[in-house]
Amino acid sequence: MASKIIYAAVAVAGIALASGAAWWYQKPKAPGANPSPTAARPAAAGGSGKPVTVEAAKVEVVRLVDDAQAVGSLRSRRSVVLRPEVSGRITQLNFIDGQRVRKGQVLVQFDDQLPLAQVQQSQAELSIAQANQKRNQELVAQNFVSQRSLDESAANLQVAQAKLSLAKATAARLKIVAPFDGIVGIRVVNPGDYLKDGADIVNIEDIDALFVDFRLPERFQSKVKRGQTAVLDIDALPGRRFVAQIQAIDPLIDANGRSVGIRGCIDNRQLQLRPGMFARANTVFSVRETARVIPEEAIVPQGNRQFVIKLLDGPDPQTRSTKRVEVKVGIRSPGKVEILEGLEAGDTVVAAGQQRVQRDGTVVSVVQIGERQAGQAIAPAGGAARPASTVNTVAFVPALPGPNPCGVVSVEAPVRGVTPPSRTAPERKPAATRDPA
Structure with missing residues (x-):
């Protein structure tokens, strides 16, 4: 019983000693040593402390291309594999592999x-x-x-x-003729062979005009129209670009990939392209010559609204003052975003350090102004940045004189937002004057 009392007394003494030590540690060393409210005020709120440091960038005016890139394959305008309708033995082959043939020409003769x-x-x-x-x-x-x-x-x-x-x-x-003008491929039969109905003989390709088939995300289905152009880069032909005219848009959107099929036509009378080639298609929707852009990291999203921190003149030449501004964004490209409303050319915004600015009127110090370096080009939307020195190294293939084998497709007007071209109203003749008599 005595030992329990001793243990309780020791515990109480330890607790009292720990409480006293904590009180002494937290007690101010000298009365009135608390910092003044002015000194405790953060520098960002306009006190006498050091201003907040941020990185800034100016609103630039550049040429911005609204486009979309995709990959596709080249296809023949017309392609067919010749097959016999009845069984028989081949007696004549009236063509040479890779030869150009005309419509109605007898190519294969059976017994x-x-x-x-x-x-x-x-x-x-x-x-x-x-x-x-x-x-x-x-x-x-x-x-x-x-x-x-x-x-x-x-x-x-x-x-x-x-x-x-x-x-x-x-x-x-028993006579197989060419269904259209084209170039025959490599035959897989010889005279004397006995073929059953449906056996492959040779393929015919019409490549004076080629189709390029590619797919775009469903968000572009309201922008793409028949008659627009698409610039093609062919990996097998570096340094040359081809222009395709969009001729068809698939009305059905793929439910698996949420994409829409596009078909363009290329004038290939120079026979530089072949069916089956891999192509990179860059569909151009519009070009904005005076687009205002800022770095993408300068945008501060809040819900469905977009904000930037605009820099104004500060209390002295070495500092700036902040103001939160709502903006409306447009085309996005790698590292850049277009501003439609809220900023003007030449304005300066905070590009890094927005989390340090808590409210409008914060005094900040700009340590770096991000400007577009010389020799760097703004990348098109959805594409990769290209240095200005290499932009003109790719040449477009000129078209041959004469009618385009792809035909002429007029550009469709968008459903909304574009007024259709006005038509000249027929001249109305003045109404005949009625005789009062």
């Missing part, structure tokens, strides 16, 4: 001896039927035979004509 013999037989039967029909017509006119005999001979004549047409059609199916 047609039996069908030609059937054609001759049908022609003989037709001659007999025609003679019988003519003879019965004369006899009916003289009342030597009945009308029934004339009707039977007329039916036999029609049957003979049908047999001849069938024999000719069977013989024609």
